[in-house]
Amino acid sequence: MRETLRRICELQPYYSSDNTPEMQERGRLVRQALVEEIRALHVPLSAALGDFGHDILVEGSDGIGRKTELAWTRLCCKQMSPRPTVGFYVVLHFSTDGSGVNIVVGCSSSKFHNGYSIVLPLEELDNRCEWARNIVLEDRGDLEPFTDPNDFGARAKLPKSFERASALVKKVSYDDIEDGVMEQHLVEAAEMLGAIYAAQRQGRELSPADQAELEIIDITRPAAKARSGQGFGLNAKERTAVELRAMDVAEEWLCSQGYMLRNTAATEPYDFEAKKDDELLYVEVKGTTSDTANAIAMTHGEVALHRREKGRTGLIIVTGIRLKKDAEQPSASGGTLETLIGWDIDEWLLEPTAFRVSR
Template identity: 55%
Template structure:
């Protein structure tokens, strides 16, 4: 593998979008030699990925049609990342000037939204890579040794997007290739991909709204297939545990801030009536296992309440709730609270996610016609 990596680096400064002899050689090395050599680590990578290693996929590209600045070889779970535009995966890149090899983990350029995969704008791509870094730090306490800048020297739009989509990266200088144990390095990368997959499998990378949309979409169409989401969806007991944890966290927060609290969740389109100094506000509580608090799902009655009583309502979002289960009983713990007092619902984007279709009453008995 060392000789292959060195030779690809040596060919990088000769980059051309055309299929020159140098680019033909580079393509053979990337799509042939290097892909085969990484595939030769299959048993080791499968173990490192744990429950996500059974469908290990290894694939490579040096450009479709015109050659790319950044040829790559990636490995991943086929289910979690069926193609390079979806999900997270480990990928080997090369500096455009041939100075280094980069072993990385990053994501594709689309995500699940409103029932399908959609392209990610830059701010969403940044949010996804930041989320993945936080998951790795949560698991390992550090990004080291994958804490190098994702700067491969790209100048063209698509390769630049590869850089932006990189969550963690380890740079190996050309002079250090021979001294590097790449089998160990790929193993370490796979072990960091594993907790990212585990977090995705329970929807931590989705907003609460997207989580619930996916549950609805799966119920309406059981054949729906979205990468990494087969079988996803909280059971009714698990959902109740999340909601209970959110209510407990919100109640404790309100009381610690001097509010008198009355639970109204069983009889009103809001969860608490909170009183402080003679002022009463109606508080809506949303709880989620998601690590992202920028999208929630609301009923028509909840939306109407916040619109008609604007200024007298508040929203509490409790995200990052963790679930534990024993003998079928679920309990929630943790949670990050966001308190939006005097929430202006019209400052948020409203998107219809599903429609209730009701057959109109018939004015004529068709059976007699």
């Protein structure tokens, strides 16, 4: 690997968008030689990815048609990132001046939303990278040694977006490129990637509304699920565990505020009737494993209630619920409470995600 990586670095200053002899050689190295050399590290990389190490994908590209400034070779779990436009992965980018190779834990510049993959605005791409760093920090306690700048010397728009999508970077300078050094950092990067995948599998990146849309798509468009390959949704038992945990957290808070409660989740389009003095409040509870809840899913009946009883309803959202997966009896714990009493649903944007279409 040492010779391959150094040779790619030596070729970088000769970059041309045309298929020059130097670019032909660089292409063979990133698409073939380096791919095979990373595949040879399958055992340690598979162990580092943990539950996601069973279907490692390694591939490289130097551009489609015209050559790109930032040729790349990436490794990932195929199920979690079947294409470079989807999900998170470890990717090697080469500084345009040939000064070194950047080992990156990064992401695609697109994301699932409203049933499809959309290109993210730069601000949202930055937020996605920040989310990944927080996951790794939570898992490992620090980000070292992946704290180098995501500046690889790119000038063109697409390569610049590759830089922007680099959440964690370890630059290995040309003189320091050695087989042992590269293997160590690739394994570290794979461990970080495994932590991000585990958080995604728990549903921590998708909003509650996006999670609900995935469930709808699984039913109405099963072929789409098969094509995407990503298993971000929770099963029925896991969803129930999360919902019950949210109800417990909400009930504890409402009681602490002096409300007398009646659980109506099974019979009404709201979860609690809450009474205090002469006040009657209709409370809807939403629980999620997501770390944020800027969008939630509601039924037609729930929306109608919040509009009809505006000023007398409450929305309680419990985010960041941690799920312990178990095939027989999953359990949920934790959660961060957000209470919106006297919630005005019309201050939020309503977007239809599914329709009942009757003959």
